[in-house]
Amino acid sequence: MDFLTVLGLAAATLTTIAFLPQMFKTWQTKSAKDVSFVMLITFISGVFLWLIYGIYLKALPIILANSITLLFNLIILWLKIKYR
Amino acid sequence: MDFLTVLGLAAATLTTIAFLPQMFKTWQTKSAKDVSFVMLITFISGVFLWLIYGIYLKALPIILANSITLLFNLIILWLKIKYR
Numbered sequence: 788m789d790f791l792t793v794l795g796l797a798a799a800t801l802t803t804i805a806f807l808p809q810m811f812k813t814w815q816t817k818s819a820k821d822v823s824f825v826m827l828i829t830f831i832s833g834v835f836l837w838l839i840y841g842i843y844l845k846a847l848p849i850i851l852a853n854s855i856t857l858l859f860n861l862i863i864l865w866l867k868i869k870y871r
Numbered sequence: 872m873d874f875l876t877v878l879g880l881a882a883a884t885l886t887t888i889a890f891l892p893q894m895f896k897t898w899q900t901k902s903a904k905d906v907s908f909v910m911l912i913t914f915i916s917g918v919f920l921w922l923i924y925g926i927y928l929k930a931l932p933i934i935l936a937n938s939i940t941l942l943f944n945l946i947i948l949w950l951k952i953k954y955r
Contacts, residue, residue, distance in 0.1 A: 801917025833885025
């Protein structure tokens, strides 16, 4: 694997797993009032478009990273609505 | 511009501007205790790697989107530390 591929994979892994600690924090504290609802809706819409983009390009890394990011952010949105 | 380029630009725009409402919310409420510190650090590290990746590829859209996302998230991190 060349340097650029490793760099891209590291970047994709970090920007994907970043939402795990937010998910667990919201789950534990049962509070997400400081997390912007507009941010979540806008970000989820964007990640959904990235997913479609990846599917069009048949690019597995884009599909994988954005599916997981989409799932994590939908769970954060659900927790925010649940604990509002 | 073809459909795929428009789709990619729309996706990049949404996942970039998404952090604006979070920035303004934190600025206004002076509170970000529900926003995960570990998420911010992990996400900022990932976006920084995406930026390096874009610079290596000389890909202006990747450079632009990730510079702005990095800036917004650094401001959110600064506000979180300031209002802790």
